[in-house]
Amino acid sequence: MAQGSTNSFLRWLRQPGVLAAIPASVFLLIGFAGPLVMVVAYSFMPSKTFTLMQAPTLENFTSVFTDSYYISFSWSFFLALVTVGLLLAITYPIAYGMAKLFGKWANLVTLLVALPLLISENIRLFGWVLFLLKNGIMDGSLQTLFGVSASGPLYTVPAIVLGLVYVYLPFMLFPLVIGLSMIPDTLKEAASDLGATRLQIFREVELPLSMPGIMIGCILTFILTLGSLAESKILGGQAVVMIADDIESAFTFAQNWPKGSVLSVLLIALSGLIVFLLFRRIDLDKIIGKR
Amino acid sequence: MNLVKSKRNRVSHILIVLWTVCVLIFLYIPMVSVVLASFSKQRYFRFPVPAWDTRWYEKAFVSLSVRDLIWTSLSVATLVTIISVVLAFFGALAFARYDWKGRKLYQRLILLPIFFPQAVLGLALLLWFSAVGVTTSWHTAVFAHLIWILPIVILIMSIQVYSFDPALEEAAFDLGATRLQVLREVTLPILSPGIVSGAIFAFLLSWGNFPLSLFTTGADQTVPEWLYAKMVSGYTPMVPTLGSLTMGSAAVLLFFAYVIYLLVQRRRGAGAGTG
Numbered sequence: 001m002a003q004g005s006t007n008s009f010l011r012w013l014r015q016p017g018v019l020a021a022i023p024a025s026v027f028l029l030i031g032f033a034g035p036l037v038m039v040v041a042y043s044f045m046p047s048k049t050f051t052l053m054q055a056p057t058l059e060n061f062t063s064v065f066t067d068s069y070y071i072s073f074s075w076s077f078f079l080a081l082v083t084v085g086l087l088l089a090i091t092y093p094i095a096y097g098m099a100k101l102f103g104k105w106a107n108l109v110t111l112l113v114a115l116p117l118l119i120s121e122n123i124r125l126f127g128w129v130l131f132l133l134k135n136g137i138m139d140g141s142l143q144t145l146f147g148v149s150a151s152g153p154l155y156t157v158p159a160i161v162l163g164l165v166y167v168y169l170p171f172m173l174f175p176l177v178i179g180l181s182m183i184p185d186t187l188k189e190a191a192s193d194l195g196a197t198r199l200q201i202f203r204e205v206e207l208p209l210s211m212p213g214i215m216i217g218c219i220l221t222f223i224l225t226l227g228s229l230a231e232s233k234i235l236g237g238q239a240v241v242m243i244a245d246d247i248e249s250a251f252t253f254a255q256n257w258p259k260g261s262v263l264s265v266l267l268i269a270l271s272g273l274i275v276f277l278l279f280r281r282i283d284l285d286k287i288i289g290k291r
Numbered sequence: 292m293n294l295v296k297s298k299r300n301r302v303s304h305i306l307i308v309l310w311t312v313c314v315l316i317f318l319y320i321p322m323v324s325v326v327l328a329s330f331s332k333q334r335y336f337r338f339p340v341p342a343w344d345t346r347w348y349e350k351a352f353v354s355l356s357v358r359d360l361i362w363t364s365l366s367v368a369t370l371v372t373i374i375s376v377v378l379a380f381f382g383a384l385a386f387a388r389y390d391w392k393g394r395k396l397y398q399r400l401i402l403l404p405i406f407f408p409q410a411v412l413g414l415a416l417l418l419w420f421s422a423v424g425v426t427t428s429w430h431t432a433v434f435a436h437l438i439w440i441l442p443i444v445i446l447i448m449s450i451q452v453y454s455f456d457p458a459l460e461e462a463a464f465d466l467g468a469t470r471l472q473v474l475r476e477v478t479l480p481i482l483s484p485g486i487v488s489g490a491i492f493a494f495l496l497s498w499g500n501f502p503l504s505l506f507t508t509g510a511d512q513t514v515p516e517w518l519y520a521k522m523v524s525g526y527t528p529m530v531p532t533l534g535s536l537t538m539g540s541a542a543v544l545l546f547f548a549y550v551i552y553l554l555v556q557r558r559r560g561a562g563a564g565t566g
Contacts, residue, residue, distance in 0.1 A: 227408020
């Protein structure tokens with residue numbers, strides 16, 4: 001019996017697919033799963049310890065709820081929701097154009113949207129600082145052209161939202177394009193011939209059929225925003241502390257690894273749950289491979 | 292009735308095009324701002340720029356510390372590219388080419404790091420390195436970048452692999468080719484566009500990465516780290532200058548990749564025409 005199961009395991013292992021999967025899997029097991037386990041283990045250690053040799057405790061988990069960390073969690077959550085909503089409204093018409101109207105120009109739009117991704121996020125956010133700065137590009141132009149001053153948007157919550165919308169726009173746009181291009185044009189024509197209004201076509205045909213793309217885009221941008229750090233630091237100044245900021249200072253300034261670990265575990269658990277729910281409902285082969 | 296409809300359609304088409312152009316302009320505002328600031332003579336940026344100057348570029352070119360920064364970033368990005376392309380080649384075959392029990396699970400697990408907050412991943416890796424007893428330097432940053440970049444490269448190559456016809460490999464085997472010959476003569480050439488775009492993404496994502504480098508480079512410093520440090524405290528006009536230089540080098544790399552792509556396409560087209 002045991003012999004048989006070992007044999008079938010060896011047979012499974014000898015498939016080319018399994019062999020090809022091994023290098024990357026082993027690498028990520030060491031480099032991704034390992035650190036994750038580490039963080040979870042540290043979250044059970046007493047406050048301000050640097051080893052895993054202490055008796056495990058739950059004090060960090062209880063203290064997170066009594067400390068003021070719910071503020072940064074709420075801010076991250078709120079900003080993520082606002083960002084996702086804005087991105088959906090901004091990118092839907094563009095995605096529609098790219099999937100249905102632009103023809104071969106859609107490739108150019110794709111390229112132009114993707115190129116900034118290859119430039120460091122730091123530099124791009126710094127560009128916004130220069131733009132929004134007092135006597136910066138926006139302020140200076142308004143002063144010379146109209147004689148009005150517009151200093152002030154930098155280091156406020158709207159500036160952070162601007163940065164988040166700016167950085168994560170491609171991550172909403174591209175899934176939407178894939179989702180929308182999966183709708184056959186004939187369906188819409190049929191609905192239109194049967195007398196459906198524009199709004200009806202949108203609500204009854206387009207929206208349900210492009211749902212997988214919309215869901216991937218929303219969840220991807222939501223999670224990325226939830227864990228973002230640079231936007232609130234560079235564009236927000238001290239206006240808002242987001243959760244990733246709290247995690248970083250717990251690890252660095254406060255030198256309290258267990259506290260930082262607990263916050264990380266909560267953030268990871270929340271994002272992980274959302275991704276898990278998403279992955280259960282979509283088929284990657286269909287979306288990436290168009291199979 | 293139909294006339295009214297098509298007129299309304301045309302108006303909405305124009306609106307969509309206008310909106311797209313506006314958003315594209317929005318995407319390039321910060322880059323233009325950085326380049327403008329890099330040519331400004333003043334120590335502190337103001338607009339409209341009172342006087343233009345290129346002296347910050349001259350300073351950047353002769354500065355030894357800038358040379359160090361670029362060398363570190365370049366070493367990290369080069370190693371990340373080589374390792375990720377090799378690992379991702381097999382990873383993508385497992386992702387999209389072969390059918391095996393456990394593939395669906397593999398597809399989901401391998402993509403998880405992309406969804407992971409990078410700053411948290413960097414800190415977790417810092418704990419991991421200290422537990423294993425590795426001193427952080429730019430070598431550990433290579434490892435850290437790979438955790439995030441490898442899944443992305445696998446994803447990019449998989450898109451190419453999905454459109455690959457396995458019958459071509461089987462035909463080569465039937466004609467008596469060895470496994471190595473099939474890999475070299477059939478699989479690699481067909482998948483080469485995916486491999487090249489994967490390599491370009493790997494290089495540029497590593498070149499520009501900040502959150503992972505911040506916690507894993509130890510005493511070494513990459514260009515994005517230096518830029519961040521100077522943005523937060525001790526601003527110098529070298530920040531927009533070095534920023535413009537990194538953007539420029541990324542643009543040059545992409546341009547050359549595109550030219551090479553066009554040349555290969557043309558040669559292939561000619562080959563197919565005569566053969």
